[in-house]
Amino acid sequence: MNWKHEWKALLWMAVLFTAAYFLPVGKVRFDQAVYESLALARWYAREHVLLCLIPAFFIAGVISVFVSQAAVIKYFGASARKWMAYAVASVSGTILAVCSCTILPLFSSIHKRGAGLGPAIAFLYSGPAINILAIILTARILGAELGIARIVGAVFFSVVIGLIMHFIYFREEKQKADAQLMMPEPEESRPLWQTAFHFFVLVAILIFANWGKPEISAGFWHGVWAAKWWITGFFGLLFGISLVGILKIRWQHVLSAGIPVVIAALLFGDNPLIPFSVAVLGTAILISRREGEPREWMASTWGFAKQILPLLAAGVLVAGFLLGSPEGGQGLIPNQWISMLVGGNSVFSNFFASIVGAFMYFATLTEVPILQGLIANGMGKGPALALLLAGPALSLPNMLVIRSVIGTQKTMVFVSLVVVMATLTGLIFGSLF
Numbered sequence: 001m002n003w004k005h006e007w008k009a010l011l012w013m014a015v016l017f018t019a020a021y022f023l024p025v026g027k028v029r030f031d032q033a034v035y036e037s038l039a040l041a042r043w044y045a046r047e048h049v050l051l052c053l054i055p056a057f058f059i060a061g062v063i064s065v066f067v068s069q070a071a072v073i074k075y076f077g078a079s080a081r082k083w084m085a086y087a088v089a090s091v092s093g094t095i096l097a098v099c100s101c102t103i104l105p106l107f108s109s110i111h112k113r114g115a116g117l118g119p120a121i122a123f124l125y126s127g128p129a130i131n132i133l134a135i136i137l138t139a140r141i142l143g144a145e146l147g148i149a150r151i152v153g154a155v156f157f158s159v160v161i162g163l164i165m166h167f168i169y170f171r172e173e174k175q176k177a178d179a180q181l182m183m184p185e186p187e188e189s190r191p192l193w194q195t196a197f198h199f200f201v202l203v204a205i206l207i208f209a210n211w212g213k214p215e216i217s218a219g220f221w222h223g224v225w226a227a228k229w230w231i232t233g234f235f236g237l238l239f240g241i242s243l244v245g246i247l248k249i250r251w252q253h254v255l256s257a258g259i260p261v262v263i264a265a266l267l268f269g270d271n272p273l274i275p276f277s278v279a280v281l282g283t284a285i286l287i288s289r290r291e292g293e294p295r296e297w298m299a300s301t302w303g304f305a306k307q308i309l310p311l312l313a314a315g316v317l318v319a320g321f322l323l324g325s326p327e328g329g330q331g332l333i334p335n336q337w338i339s340m341l342v343g344g345n346s347v348f349s350n351f352f353a354s355i356v357g358a359f360m361y362f363a364t365l366t367e368v369p370i371l372q373g374l375i376a377n378g379m380g381k382g383p384a385l386a387l388l389l390a391g392p393a394l395s396l397p398n399m400l401v402i403r404s405v406i407g408t409q410k411t412m413v414f415v416s417l418v419v420v421m422a423t424l425t426g427l428i429f430g431s432l433f
Contacts, residue, residue: 033321033332040320040361041313050273053105053309054280055206060105061301062202064112065293066195082118089122090158091130103127104401105304111405117173118166121414122158124402129154129393138388142371145433146381150388153425157389161417168413194246201242204235209276229272233265236279249290257282308401319361319396342374342383345430347423353383354422357391358415361398367391382430390422 024030107124115123130151139147166173211228214221224231240258243249260282264275284301287294324331342353371384394415403411 029332032330033324036324036331037317037320040325041316043325044316044361050277050280051209052206054305055202055209056103056105057301057304057308058283058297059199059202059206060109060304061297062195062199063106063109064300064304065296066198085116085119086122086159086162089119089162090126090155104308104398104405108304108307108401108405109300116166117169117406117410118162120162121165122162124414125161125393125418126154126158129158129389142375142384146385146388149385149425149429153385153389154393157393157418157421157425161414161421164417165410165414169410198242198246201235201238205232205239208232208235232276236261239283243286243294247287247290247294249286249294253286253290257286307404314397314400316361316397319359322359338374342379342387345380345382345427347427349380349383350386350426350430351419351423353379353386353426354390354419357387357389357422358394358419359396359399360391361395380430381433382426382428384426385429386422386426389425390418394418 103124106127107120110123111117111120138150208224208228208231211225213225216222240254243254244251261275261279264278265272268274284298288298289295320331322331322333338356342349342356367388371379371387374387375381375384399411399415402414406414
């Protein structure tokens with residue numbers, strides 16, 4: 001018997017028993033924190049998983065299976081032209097309406113396909129940080145100077161942090177680049193435009209299914225929101241055409257999967273989540289039954305879901321317990337404490353805003369109304385920008401998943417760089433405005 005191993009097991013049992021024995025059940029603050037933890041998990045499941053994460057998993061599967069490793073290495077690889085790799089990675093968020101968790105399957109996919117650490121990190125940061133909808137909302141509600149500072153800071157951050165990560169792990173990246181140079185160039189199984197079309201359709205479905213309602217009940221953007229499900233349905237039709245024309249799935253099978261979606265839309269038009277769920281289920285069954293690339297696509301999608309969802313669930317519960325839910329409740333840490341600690345423009349207030357932003361979970365666009373409330377309670381403009389630069393790009397659930405992809409050390413370096421740069425940028429911005 002390995003007594004060293006047994007002592008470890010006994011120690012864990014003792015820790016868990018002690019924690020359970022002294023749980024402050026019945027205390028108002030603790031009970032509220034538990035409630036908020038479950039409330040955040042419920043809110044996340046209802047508002048985010050189906051419309052954001054599941055399409056992101058399918059998009060990640062497309063990258064993993066349909067985008068050749070040679071293509072990823074050409075544009076993002078360790079030996080790719082740096083200006084091109086970072087230019088593409090740093091502006092990727094303008095077409096992806098994603099948050100710090102939705103970007104994870106996409107980041108994991110391009111990293112596994114051979115992307116260099118620097119460009120992959122730039123993509124990881126820029127994806128949620130410069131969501132064009134969030135930038136517009138920031139400028140309209142919080143002011144043009146914060147909106148402009150956010151987009152400039154986010155693009156600059158993604159490139160600088162990516163480059164710093166590249167140089168810190170230069171030796172490792174050099175070995176990866178040398179290995180990639182020795183790899184033979186594989187033949188493309190299909191023209192690039194076909195893969196791009198399939199990818200574009202899925203990204204369009206992700207964007208329009210999550211299109212938020214604008215504050216003004218008129219104009220172009222309100223019209224897009226009012227027609228979002230018709231637009232999503234149009235891209236769903238293009239998706240069916242792509243399945244037949246590009247993936248060579250029989251049109252009869254695609255039609256049989258599409259009919260239940262149409263029926264669900266007619267019966268439950270007031271609840272678009274039902275036909276959307278039917279569409280997701282039908283797609284999963286359809287591609288899992290087709291040999292070759294479609295089944296590989298489903299296997300890759302399921303692999304990302306198994307890797308990421310459990311870690312996200314744990315992170316969401318902890319984040320809700322500590323910081324509360326977006327529905328307005330308070331976690332173990334009172335909201336008033338946060339408001340008091342981020343007033344003014346001191347080094348501490350900017351650093352604290354960066355730390356809170358890094359660990360707190362923000363869904364796409366929710367950071368703006370949260371910041372609006374904090375600013376109304378006395379938050380300084382510098383800490384506000386610091387939170388905007390650290391918050392959407394990071395979260396506790398996000399960190400847990402990043403660690404599983406690139407390891408503990410690289411994750412700690414990445415998080416530290418984001419917090420430090422957000423703090424410095426907030427301090428400079430607060431002193432100017």
